[in-house]
Amino acid sequence: MNALVYLVSHKLKNRVKEIFHRPAELLLLLVGVALVVFVIFAGNLGDGSVPRDKAELSAIIFLLYALVFVLTAKNGFVNGASMFSMADVNLLFTGPNKSKTLLSYGLFSQMGRSLMLGLFILYQYSWVHNTYGVTLLDLVFILIGYGMTAFLGQMLAMLLYSFTSGSDSKVRIAKGVFYGIVAAFAVYLVLLVLRTPGDTWLERALSAVKTPVLHFFPAAGFIRLGVVGAMDGTAWQILVGVGCFFACLLVYYLLISVLDIDYYEDVLKATEVSFSAITARKEGKAQEIAPRNVKVGKTGIGKGFGACAIAEKHKVENRRGRVLWLDLSSVVFAVVTIGFAFFTKEMIAGLAMSIYMMVMTIGTGRWAKELLLPYVYLLPEKPAKKLFYMLKEQIPALLVQSAVNFIPFYFIFRCDWLTVVSFILARACAAWMFIGVDLLLHRWFGAGSSKALLLTLYFVLCTVVTIPGIIVAVVLYQTLFLPLSFCVLAMAAAELLFGLLLLFFSRNILSASESNNT
Amino acid sequence: MLQVNHVTKKYGKLLANRDVSFEIGSGEIAVLLGPNGAGKSTIIKCIAGLLRFDGEILIDGFSNKSIDAKKCLGYVPEMPAIYDMLTVGEHLEFMLRAYKMEDDGTAGRLLERFELLDKKDKLGKELSKGMQQKLSICCALVHRPSVIIFDEPMVGLDPHAIKQLKEVFARLREAGATVLISTHMIDSVESYWDKAYIMKDGAFVAERSAADTTEQSLEDLFFALTEGGKDA
Numbered sequence: 001m002n003a004l005v006y007l008v009s010h011k012l013k014n015r016v017k018e019i020f021h022r023p024a025e026l027l028l029l030l031v032g033v034a035l036v037v038f039v040i041f042a043g044n045l046g047d048g049s050v051p052r053d054k055a056e057l058s059a060i061i062f063l064l065y066a067l068v069f070v071l072t073a074k075n076g077f078v079n080g081a082s083m084f085s086m087a088d089v090n091l092l093f094t095g096p097n098k099s100k101t102l103l104s105y106g107l108f109s110q111m112g113r114s115l116m117l118g119l120f121i122l123y124q125y126s127w128v129h130n131t132y133g134v135t136l137l138d139l140v141f142i143l144i145g146y147g148m149t150a151f152l153g154q155m156l157a158m159l160l161y162s163f164t165s166g167s168d169s170k171v172r173i174a175k176g177v178f179y180g181i182v183a184a185f186a187v188y189l190v191l192l193v194l195r196t197p198g199d200t201w202l203e204r205a206l207s208a209v210k211t212p213v214l215h216f217f218p219a220a221g222f223i224r225l226g227v228v229g230a231m232d233g234t235a236w237q238i239l240v241g242v243g244c245f246f247a248c249l250l251v252y253y254l255l256i257s258v259l260d261i262d263y264y265e266d267v268l269k270a271t272e273v274s275f276s277a278i279t280a281r282k283e284g285k286a287q288e289i290a291p292r293n294v295k296v297g298k299t300g301i302g303k304g305f306g307a308c309a310i311a312e313k314h315k316v317e318n319r320r321g322r323v324l325w326l327d328l329s330s331v332v333f334a335v336v337t338i339g340f341a342f343f344t345k346e347m348i349a350g351l352a353m354s355i356y357m358m359v360m361t362i363g364t365g366r367w368a369k370e371l372l373l374p375y376v377y378l379l380p381e382k383p384a385k386k387l388f389y390m391l392k393e394q395i396p397a398l399l400v401q402s403a404v405n406f407i408p409f410y411f412i413f414r415c416d417w418l419t420v421v422s423f424i425l426a427r428a429c430a431a432w433m434f435i436g437v438d439l440l441l442h443r444w445f446g447a448g449s450s451k452a453l454l455l456t457l458y459f460v461l462c463t464v465v466t467i468p469g470i471i472v473a474v475v476l477y478q479t480l481f482l483p484l485s486f487c488v489l490a491m492a493a494a495e496l497l498f499g500l501l502l503l504f505f506s507r508n509i510l511s512a513s514e515s516n517n518t
Numbered sequence: 519m520l521q522v523n524h525v526t527k528k529y530g531k532l533l534a535n536r537d538v539s540f541e542i543g544s545g546e547i548a549v550l551l552g553p554n555g556a557g558k559s560t561i562i563k564c565i566a567g568l569l570r571f572d573g574e575i576l577i578d579g580f581s582n583k584s585i586d587a588k589k590c591l592g593y594v595p596e597m598p599a600i601y602d603m604l605t606v607g608e609h610l611e612f613m614l615r616a617y618k619m620e621d622d623g624t625a626g627r628l629l630e631r632f633e634l635l636d637k638k639d640k641l642g643k644e645l646s647k648g649m650q651q652k653l654s655i656c657c658a659l660v661h662r663p664s665v666i667i668f669d670e671p672m673v674g675l676d677p678h679a680i681k682q683l684k685e686v687f688a689r690l691r692e693a694g695a696t697v698l699i700s701t702h703m704i705d706s707v708e709s710y711w712d713k714a715y716i717m718k719d720g721a722f723v724a725e726r727s728a729a730d731t732t733e734q735s736l737e738d739l740f741f742a743l744t745e746g747g748k749d750a
Contacts, residue, residue, distance in 0.1 A: 294603070299639055301611050309615035317603035320641070373599045375657070377568055379616045380588035511567065511583050 004097075004105045024453035031456050036122050040136060043126035056202075056343045057132040058228050059209040061142060063339055065149040065220035067332065070182055072153030076160025077175055084109075089271050103257055111151050118146035131344065138231040145227035148245055152219040155252040162256060185217050201412075202342065215240070219248065294320050307381040311392040314366050318393065325400040329364070333357045334404045338412070347413055351423050351488070354405050355430045359462050362434040367391050371442060376510055383510040387503070390510075391435065402427040422488035429495035430466065436502025437461045443509040465502070469494035519544050520565065520665050520696050525573035527560050527720075534560040535571070536721040542696050542713060544664070547687055549707045550700040551736070552717035553744050558700040559596060561717075562669045565698070566593040577665050589617065592663035596670045598650035599657070602643035606634055606653055609642065610660045617661040628656040631682050648674045655683065665696040672706055684710065704737045711736075716743055 019025050084092075084106050092102055121143045128134040134142075160178070164170040189208055198204035215221045226241015228234075297319065304312035318324060336357065341350025367390045370376050376386055406423040409415060441454055441461070473491035476482045482490075520542045527535040535557045542548045552558045564571045567582050580587035604612065610625040629635040632652040637645065645653065651674045658666060672680050687710055690697050701707055707714075714736055716724040723743050726736065734742075 294641055294643070296605060296639060296641060299605050299608060301608055301615060305615050305618045307616070309612055312615070313601070313604065313608075313612050316608065317601060320603040373601070374566065374568060374593060374595050375599065375613070375616070378566065378588055378591065378593055380585045381616075382585065 004092075004101065008105070008108070024456075027453065028456050031460075032119075036125075039123055039126045043129040046130040052131045052344070053206065054132050055206045055210065057128065057134065058224065059206055060339070060343055061145070061227060062209055062214065062217075062220055062224045063336075065145065065224055066217060067336075068146065069149050069153040069156075069219040071332070072150055073156040073160065074178070076157035077164065077171055077178075084271050086271055099257070103253070107151075107155070107253075110154055111147065114150035114154065115143070115147035117150060118143050121146055134231070141227050141230040145223045149219050149223050152223075152245070152248055152252070155249065155256075156218075159252050159255055181218070185214070188213065202345065205342075219245075222248075296320065307379065307385045307389040309389075310370070310376065310379075310386065311389040314393045317366065325397040326404060329361055330401045330404070333361065334401070337405045338408050341409065342412055347409055347415065347419070347423070347484075350406075350409065351426060354402075354427055355466070358427065358431055359434055359459065362431055363438050363458075365394055365397075365435075367394065367435070368438070371509075384507040386510045387439075387507060391503075394431070394435065398428040398431045399424065402431075416485065419483075419485040419488070422485040422492065425492040426469075426488050426495065429492045429499060430469075432499030433465045433495050433502060434462050436499050436506060437465060439506035439509055440502055443506050465498050466495075468498065519576075519578055520667075520698060521574075521576040522561070522565065523574040523576070525561065525564055525571050525575060527557075527564055527569060527571045533720050535564065536719075538573075538720075538722060540713075540715055540722065540725070542698055544696055545691050545694045546712040547691055547697040547699065547710055548713040548715065549711045550698060550715050550717060551702065551704060551707075551740055553702070556717040556744075557720040558702075558717055559669055560720075562593075562667055562698070562700050565667055566591065590664045592658035592661070592666040594655050594658045594666070594668045594671050596673070598647065598654040598674075600642040600645070600650045600653060602641065604642055605639050606642070606645070607638040609653055609657055613657050613660050619661050624662060625656075625660050628659055631686070632656060632679060648676055648679065651675055652679055655686075659686070663695070666690060666698070668697070668699045668701075670701055671699065672701065672703055680706065704740055708736060716740055718744055 019029055084102075088102075088106070092105075122139060125134070125136065125139055128139065160174055164174045192208040192211060193201070193204050196204045196207045198207060215225045222241050222244035224241075225237050226245065229237020229241055301309065301312050301316055304310075333354070337350050337354040340353045341347060344350075370390050376390060379386060402424040405427060406420050409423065410417065410420050437458060441458055445454060445457075469491040472494045473487040476490055477484070477487040522538055522540050525535055525538045526533070538557075538561055540548070550558050550561070560569065563569045565575055565577075565582060567588065575582040577587040578590045580590070582591070601609065601612075606629065607625075610628070611621075614621055614625065626635070629638060632655065634649065634652055634656065637649065642650065642653070651671070655668075655671060658668075671683060675683065687697060687699070691710075691712075699707060699711075712728050714724075714726045714728075715722050716726075716739065724739060726732075726739065
């Protein structure tokens with residue numbers, strides 16, 4: 001058997017065996033499958049009516065793919081994006097293997113990973129089925145399209161890295177071209193929306209997104225065309241979409257392999273970066289997402305004694321990391337929330353989407369990194385005081401992030417400011433509940449427990465603590481017919497109560513945690 | 519002074535430390551030896567207050583989870599504990615502020631000793647692993663603790679830094695500090711320990727004092743116990 005085929009097949013076989021040898025992973029898998037089944041079952045309970053125009057879904061798919069492609073490809077300017085593991089680099093690259101064969105192996109492995117990353121799409125079945133009449137097969141097409149887009153994004157990142165590594169001027173030129181193309185499409189789209197006739201902005205936007213020119217937007221345009229074609233059964237769209245995908249793939253492949261780029265060195269660098277990141281994550285070392293060139297600026301912490309010094313230190317770190325209260329992921333999620341609310345014409349849907357996305361990102365705050373280093377446990381202060389100062393920076397950050405999500409609602413939906421404020425508070429209070437859940441799990445299980453099990457418990461608990469607030473809001477809305485803003489404010493109050501309760505239970509985390517990572 | 523009384527630590531069903539007891543006096547250096555997986559890092563983390571355990575640990579007479587105990591403790595973790603976005607100098611400033619202490623010049627002396635003075639304005643993320651380890655050591659010492667525990671402190675250090683660290687150990691002993699060093703580099707600690715504990719399977723299998731007159735070297739004893747499976 002060919003060595004690479006042997007490697008791929010045995011890695012796959014051992015991965016499957018490992019799942020059955022690790023109860024926590026098996027449980028996670030079963031819960032994941034059960035959730036998909038539940039979402040499909042619940043989704044099919046609807047009356048079968050399709051309230052929304054499917055063109056909206058096409059626009060959402062385009063935006064999702066474009067976002068994934070651009071964000072993945074831009075990694076090429078930082079550290080490349082490796083499709084190889086450290087073992088691949090050390091064992092295969094030094095062995096008697098052709099570089100083109102290894103590139104194909106890397107691409108094949110990456111394809112699998114890209115598809116796995118997109119599995120979250122399956123969990124969207126319920127709402128896309130009831131809103132746009134999407135079938136399970138349609139959703140699988142969207143998933144495959146997502147994998148293809150992420151895959152091309154990864155390839156482009158590697159190509160950009162290979163071309164530009166070691167030369168700042170090349171990086172500048174490539175960045176100019178890359179962002180120039182993205183900006184040109186964006187400007188074109190905005191102009192098109194302004195010129196397209198229509199009664200509402202949504203109608204104009206939908207007409208604009210249908211324009212054939214967008215089919216040529218790298219990856220997102222033609223893959224969207226193919227996916228929508230597969231959903232509608234339009235053969236020419238499938239052919240054009242798939243054809244463009246393979247043509248693009250071929251161009252990238254040729255540029256990397258035929259143009260005699262010695263990609264080993266670039267792959268080695270990119271792999272070392274991702275390997276050290278993975279190792280650091282496994283060892284529980286805090287991961288700092290920092291710009292490549294950090295401007296140190298004024299040195300010294302300057303203020304704060306005792307636990308207060310933690311909060312002052314965070315200010316310095318945030319200044320250097322160029323994260324005041326808004327990081328890139330918050331901005332991206334705000335755009336998704338606004339886009340989602342705009343297309344669905346539902347403010348509540350926007351609020352739900354915003355809180356839903358926050359569940360996945362709340363654990364990336366500086367406080368979570370702090371838990372992975374020993375100092376916060378060692379400092380001679382009361383645990384509750386340390387906890388407060390560790391979380392202090394989150395108070396303004398969560399309010400600002402929520403404001404960015406919902407202030408545009410005032411202009412889109414022409415709602416009153418009280419509603420906007422209630423949405424901001426509801427999201428910020430929900431964040432405190434999720435922080436409380438995360439801390440409580442740390443407190444109970446420590447860092448040595450199965451990550452898969454903790455993640456499952458985290459999602460389950462986040463769902464559980466969200467329910468009471470929703471019930472309060474729905475009851476007030478349905479029985480007392482209170483305005484939406486009052487109902488959402490009541491929900492925020494319930495969330496805040498739960499959040500504070502969870503934080504109270506976690507108040508001793510910094511003295512009685514199982515911080516095995518440090 | 520450090521007192522560890524009947525400490526047992528379990529990770530689920532795995533018994534990582536089994537009824538561990540020992541005491542290290544002021545002005546004493548103790549080394550903790552053992553093969554990989556013997557439970558050295560676990561007992562170190564229990565002492566540092568990072569893990570829950572059954573039993574009692576006293577630091578200068580205070581329970582190790584108390585604020586008074588934390589004031590007296592310095593801890594050097596196995597993996598360098600560094601903030602990427604703080605400069606070298608800011609790490610020490612942060613530690614002094616967090617421990618509510620004024621700098622009496624210790625910070626500068628430590629940086630000079632470990633050749634970090636010229637890197638004072640470098641960010642943590644810009645340091646090599648060895649330099650990060652040196653900075654981690656400085657962070658543990660800058661607030662002048664009376665009990666200091668080192669978990670594999672020499673891993674990643676260059677010969678000069680190892681020499682400096684050994685001098686630091688000697689200075690700490692002279693100043694009356696209690697020092698516990700976990701290591702598997704036996705030859706690097708042969709010359710300066712007062713007490714040595716050998717761990718295997720989560721428990722102490724041997725204890726030796728520097729005053730003991732025996733022909734068997736610590737290294738020979740270590741291999742006899744960890745390879746032969748015989749308790750001393």
